[in-house]
Structure formats: C-alpha cells, structure tokens
Amino acid sequence: MAVERRTLIHWFRKGLRVHDNPALIQIFNKAGASPDKFSVRPIFVLDPGILDWMKVGANRWRFLQQSLLDLDKNLKELNSRLYIVRGKPVDIFPNLFDRWNVELLTFETDIEPYAVKRDKAVQDIAAAHGVKVDTHCSHTIYNPEIVIAKNFGRAPITYQKFLSVVEKLKLPKVLDKPQRLPNGVQPIADELEMGQSDVYECPTLDQLVKRPQELGINKFPGGEREALRRLDTSLSDEHWVASFEKPNTAPNSLEPSTTVLSPYLKFGCLSARLVHQRLHEILKRHPKHSKPPVSLVGQLLWREFYYTAAAVEPNFDRMLGNVYCLQIPWQERPDHLDAWAHGRTGYPFIDAIMRQLRQEGWIHHLARHAVACFLTRGDLWISWEEGQRVFEELLLDHDWALNAGNWMWLSASAFFHQYFRVYSPVAFGKKTDRTGAYIRKYVPELAKYPAGCIYEPWKATLADQREFGCVLGIDYPHRIVNHDIVHKENIKRMSAAYKINREVRTGKQEDEIDYDSSMSLTTRQRNASFET
Known part of the structure; x- marks a missing residue:
C-alpha cells in the first residue's frame, strides 16, 4: 500500500526570489532527495490583516503583483509553482496543514511587530498540528x-x-537558486483544486489595485x-x-x-x-x-x-513609548499636512519631490531628507509620524524599520541631534539643478518661469507671473510659510524640547543617547549636504 506523501511548504512573505533563499532551498533539497516521499508547495498568503497594519498605495500593489507573477515564472522553471492563498494566516494554516498533510513549514524571519505576532501564532498552530517549523534570517546581511x-x-x-x-x-x-525539482515532486491536486484551475493563481492587477486612477508611470517594474x-x-x-x-x-x-x-x-x-x-x-x-x-x-x-x-523596539514607528525617540510637542495642521503631501506648499522644489513620489513611488534619498526636514523641524513643525504615514502609502520601497528610522533622524528625534542644521527648500535644490529642469517636469505650472525665479516664484511680479502663464494664488499656491522666518523659530522650539528631554533623562545610564556629544565622522559626512 502506497504511503501518502507529505507536503513541504515554503511561505513567501518578503524574500520574493529564488536566489539566496535558504528557507526555500531547504525544502527543495529535502524533496529532491526523497521525491517519492514529499511534495513541495511554495505559497504566498494575501493577508488582509496587513491593511490593518499599514496603508499600501496603488503603485506598491502593482509592484507586488508584478513580483508575484515573476516569482511564479521562476518557480515554474524549477518544476514548481507559486500557490496564492487568500486569508489571514491564523485562519488558513490549520486547514492547509491537515488538507495537505504538511510535515515542514519554512519561512524567512521578520522583525516587524505585526509579523512577529503573526509568526508566533502560526508556529503555535503548527506545533498543535505536528508540523515542524524552520526559520531563516536572510532579509538582512x-x-x-x-x-x-x-x-x-x-x-x-x-x-x-x-x-x-x-x-x-x-x-x-x-546561495544560488535551488536545483530543479524532480518530476515526481509536483503535488497531486486536492479537492479544493478539482475543477477550479485558478484557485491558487496569482492575483490580477485589477484584483489588487482598488484605486487604479492613482497608478502612476511604471518606471520600476517589480520582480x-x-x-x-x-x-x-x-x-x-x-x-x-x-x-x-x-x-x-x-x-x-x-x-x-x-x-x-x-x-x-x-x-x-x-x-x-x-x-x-x-x-x-x-x-x-x-x-x-x-x-x-x-x-x-x-x-x-x-x-x-x-x-x-x-x-x-516595537514602538519604533511612533514617538510615545519609543526608547530612542525624543518627545517633541509637534503641532497638528491638517491643511499644511495636506498641502505638503500633495505638492502644494508653494515651494517648487518641495512640491516637485512630493509629486514625483506620488507619481512614481520613488524619490532620491536626499530628496526625502529635504521634504522630511521641511515637514518637521525645518518649516511646518508637524510630527514625523504624519510624514511617515504618507511615505508608508506612497513609497515602493517602504520598509517599516527604515522609514521610521529615517524620519526620526530627519526630524532630529533620534540618532541625529544637530537640529540647527536645516535644509533650505530653495538653496538645496539649486546646488544640483540650477535651471530648474526637475521642477519644470513635476510642477509643469511653472514651466515658463526662468531659472532666476523658478525656485522662488514669489519674487516674480504679477505682470511677469501672467506672462509666464502661472499666477500665484490662482494657478499655483502661495507659499504656506516663510522659511526664512519659521526655521529660526523652529530651532528655538527644538532647543526648548531638547532641554526638557535632557532634564527628564537626567540620571539615566551613561551609555544612553548624549544629545550634546561631538559630531562623529558619520554625522559630518551626512551633514555635507545641509544648507540653511
């Protein structure tokens, strides 16, 4: 009597690749060594719980969809395929473990709080069903x-x-990609698959992108x-x-x-x-x-x-309860936040960056510096958490740890403490684009403005504005703050906040953050691009 084959599952979450994927290679090697004993099912779970954890914009959904299609193609070249399973992992895994007769589950570890909680729950479920779980750290070096x-x-x-x-x-x-699986390792269709050829197929773009009007140019395809x-x-x-x-x-x-x-x-x-x-x-x-x-x-x-x-630090993405983060009394200004998020601040360099982000899902790292500083300690005095949420939605490369860490850095809330070094929303952009070509592309209202005032359109007379085809307050907004004034006021606010935080931290261990420490090599080099 033939013994029923056991199933080996690799669970893709991040790590959407076949090269240098030790968790995937483990099950391929195990199945390849005993093809008569094991079937292989690499899966990706479309987890609706992710949307409770973070906001995902249309461009990033498209990148994911393209990456899944590409992953499926790469797995098929290895005589396997990608199985898309829909639902919350804690709900779908008990059924999969039993229905597929699962022996082993592998996946890549993750540090994000949602993932840590989810993975612990799945491991507990696996233990209750007699399924072994092996994890590998391969998302970082x-x-x-x-x-x-x-x-x-x-x-x-x-x-x-x-x-x-x-x-x-x-x-x-x-590691290289795994060896191609022997022909006998493909799993036999279960009852859920019978008569439903598309049950585990990759999602279409229409299925993932609920607001297709927000899709921008596909400049960086996924996969x-x-x-x-x-x-x-x-x-x-x-x-x-x-x-x-x-x-x-x-x-x-x-x-x-x-x-x-x-x-x-x-x-x-x-x-x-x-x-x-x-x-x-x-x-x-x-x-x-x-x-x-x-x-x-x-x-x-x-x-x-x-x-x-x-x-x-599970609170790494927020100010309260975050061991690294200074407590700063940011103000709530929904109108200013909305103007910043949609590229309507009246500062063409800042607006061009935010419009590129919304259209393409990517902006240069130093451009992120400029708009983050502008939103927080530089000009608008709005919490870095608000900016973090906008980046969370719009960035193709949004990463929980990097997004929060960089926002804390640029707001001088953690890791970087020379708050008096502020990016100029005018001078910084001029250093590398004196003619304003970047602004003309992403803020086309200003396309006819000459280089002499395209960074500072408020310097043009009303007659000139009409001649250039863009009148401030009608065709393009007036600047919402005066940088020359507000950044000096905000430096004073930061100084006061630092004093209060220093007093609160009095008596802490010596290896805690020293806000007055001399500038390290890292900081000197990072500050090379600052200009007030």
Missing part, C-alpha cells in the same frame, strides 16, 4: 539578534558603533528578474561603484543618480547579501574607494543599522 547579542544585549544606537560590532561577524554564504538586471546594470561601471558617495549624487536629476535597488531589497526580490558580496568583489579590484557611511556598502549598512535598532 546580518542577523539582528546576533548583532544585539554581540553588543551585550543592546542594539547599537550609533552607526559607528554598529560598524564596530558587525565587522567582527562572519558573513553568511550567498526578481528586473532586480538582477538592475543590479548588473548598476554595477557595470566599477569606477562609479568605487567612487560613489551619496552626498555627491543629485536628488533632483531627471534620471536617478543612484541605483534604485531599494524597492527590490524591500520586497526581497534582490538579496542584500548578494549585493553586499558583489560590491566587495568590485572594491577588491579598486583599493582606493569610498567608505561607509557614504559608499554603496555604507548604504546597505544603514539598512542593517535601522533593522537592528528596530528589532528591539
């Missing part, structure tokens, strides 16, 4: 738990400290194939790689001045460990090269730094 353990149980709170810890750690091996192609293209000029310094790139170039690998790293279409390895291979051939924090390797390590800090 270093395992945050190991970094924290090596730092005496605490997350490093400065970038330089983080570097000093990880430089002593062994790098994990980067592993595109990720690897973009990686090869980005690293083809080794001299550019070796000399790369983030502050020397342009936040407002019409074509990206950086790699735009971040969306692919966020979804795990591209392995951060692979990128790290490829970069080091190039740098070995170019001994004179840029260094962290401004180098390309340094950019990857910023990602690692924030992941490690966030791993131990």
Whole structure:
C-alpha cells in the first residue's frame, strides 16, 4: 500500500526570489532527495490583516503583483509553482496543514511587530498540528539578534558603533537558486483544486489595485528578474561603484543618480547579501574607494543599522513609548499636512519631490531628507509620524524599520541631534539643478518661469507671473510659510524640547543617547549636504 506523501511548504512573505533563499532551498533539497516521499508547495498568503497594519498605495500593489507573477515564472522553471492563498494566516494554516498533510513549514524571519505576532501564532498552530517549523534570517546581511547579542544585549544606537560590532561577524554564504525539482515532486491536486484551475493563481492587477486612477508611470517594474538586471546594470561601471558617495549624487536629476535597488531589497526580490558580496568583489579590484557611511556598502549598512535598532523596539514607528525617540510637542495642521503631501506648499522644489513620489513611488534619498526636514523641524513643525504615514502609502520601497528610522533622524528625534542644521527648500535644490529642469517636469505650472525665479516664484511680479502663464494664488499656491522666518523659530522650539528631554533623562545610564556629544565622522559626512 502506497504511503501518502507529505507536503513541504515554503511561505513567501518578503524574500520574493529564488536566489539566496535558504528557507526555500531547504525544502527543495529535502524533496529532491526523497521525491517519492514529499511534495513541495511554495505559497504566498494575501493577508488582509496587513491593511490593518499599514496603508499600501496603488503603485506598491502593482509592484507586488508584478513580483508575484515573476516569482511564479521562476518557480515554474524549477518544476514548481507559486500557490496564492487568500486569508489571514491564523485562519488558513490549520486547514492547509491537515488538507495537505504538511510535515515542514519554512519561512524567512521578520522583525516587524505585526509579523512577529503573526509568526508566533502560526508556529503555535503548527506545533498543535505536528508540523515542524524552520526559520531563516536572510532579509538582512546580518542577523539582528546576533548583532544585539554581540553588543551585550543592546542594539547599537550609533552607526559607528554598529560598524564596530558587525565587522567582527562572519558573513553568511550567498546561495544560488535551488536545483530543479524532480518530476515526481509536483503535488497531486486536492479537492479544493478539482475543477477550479485558478484557485491558487496569482492575483490580477485589477484584483489588487482598488484605486487604479492613482497608478502612476511604471518606471520600476517589480520582480526578481528586473532586480538582477538592475543590479548588473548598476554595477557595470566599477569606477562609479568605487567612487560613489551619496552626498555627491543629485536628488533632483531627471534620471536617478543612484541605483534604485531599494524597492527590490524591500520586497526581497534582490538579496542584500548578494549585493553586499558583489560590491566587495568590485572594491577588491579598486583599493582606493569610498567608505561607509557614504559608499554603496555604507548604504546597505544603514539598512542593517535601522533593522537592528528596530528589532528591539516595537514602538519604533511612533514617538510615545519609543526608547530612542525624543518627545517633541509637534503641532497638528491638517491643511499644511495636506498641502505638503500633495505638492502644494508653494515651494517648487518641495512640491516637485512630493509629486514625483506620488507619481512614481520613488524619490532620491536626499530628496526625502529635504521634504522630511521641511515637514518637521525645518518649516511646518508637524510630527514625523504624519510624514511617515504618507511615505508608508506612497513609497515602493517602504520598509517599516527604515522609514521610521529615517524620519526620526530627519526630524532630529533620534540618532541625529544637530537640529540647527536645516535644509533650505530653495538653496538645496539649486546646488544640483540650477535651471530648474526637475521642477519644470513635476510642477509643469511653472514651466515658463526662468531659472532666476523658478525656485522662488514669489519674487516674480504679477505682470511677469501672467506672462509666464502661472499666477500665484490662482494657478499655483502661495507659499504656506516663510522659511526664512519659521526655521529660526523652529530651532528655538527644538532647543526648548531638547532641554526638557535632557532634564527628564537626567540620571539615566551613561551609555544612553548624549544629545550634546561631538559630531562623529558619520554625522559630518551626512551633514555635507545641509544648507540653511
């Protein structure tokens, strides 16, 4: 009598790739060694609970849909396929475990609070059903738990400290894609699949995108194939790689001045460990090269730094209850927030950035600096949590840890404390685009304004505004604040907030954040692009 085959499940969440995916490779190897005993089902769960945890915009839904289609193609080349399952994991897994006769479930670990709670619940369900669970850390280069353990149980709170810890750690091996499965490993259709050929098919764009009118240009298609192609293209000029310094790139170039690998790293279409390895291979051939924090390797390590800090703080994305974050009395200004979010502040450089974000789902890192500073301590004095929520919806590369960490940094709420260094919403953009070509593209109302006033349209006379075809207050808004005045007032507010926070923290341990510490190498280099 034939013994019923057992099923091995790999659960994709992030990590939407077949290369360097140890959790996927584990079940492929196990099934390949005993094809008469096991079936393989790689699954992705369309979890409605995610929408309770975060807001996802139309462009990111499209990126996910494209990534799933691409993943399914890559799995089919390995004699498998992707099974899309719809529902909350805690609801669907008990049925899957029993119906598919599951022996093993593998997945990639995650640090986000929603994922931690979800995964613990699924592991408990698996244990109750006699299913073994194996997890692997492969979304980051270093395992945050190991970094924290090596730092005496605490997350490093400065970038330089983080570097000093990880430089002593062994790098994990980067894995190739798994071997193609033998023909006999394909699972036999169960009763749910009989007569329903599309029951586990990838979702269509119409099924995922509920507001198609919000879809912008598809400038960065999703998927592993595109990720690897973009990686090869980005690293083809080794001299550019070796000399790369983030502050020397342009936040407002019409074509990206950086790699735009971040969306692919966020979804795990591209392995951060692979990128790290490829970069080091190039740098070995170019001994004179840029260094962290401004180098390309340094950019990857910023990602690692924030992941490690966030791993131990479930309130990392909010001000209250966040061990890292200063408590600052931000004001609520829904009108100003809406103007900022939709590119109607009256500052063309700021508005162009926010409109590019809404249209394309991506903006340069230094452009993010400019608009984040403007919203918070620079001009509008609105909480970084509000800006974080807008980025959460609109960014293709939105990542819980990186988004929160960078917003705390730019608002001078954590990690960076030189609050008096403020980005100018006029001068900063001029440094890399004096003619205003970027503004003309994303704020077309101002297309006929000359370079001399396109960054400051309020300097044009009413007669000139009419001649240029854009009258302020009618065709384009007046500026909602006067930067020259408000940024000085806000520096005073920050000074007062820092004083109060310092008094509250009196008596804390010496290794707590020192808001008055001298500027580190990291901060000096990061501040190279600040201009008041």
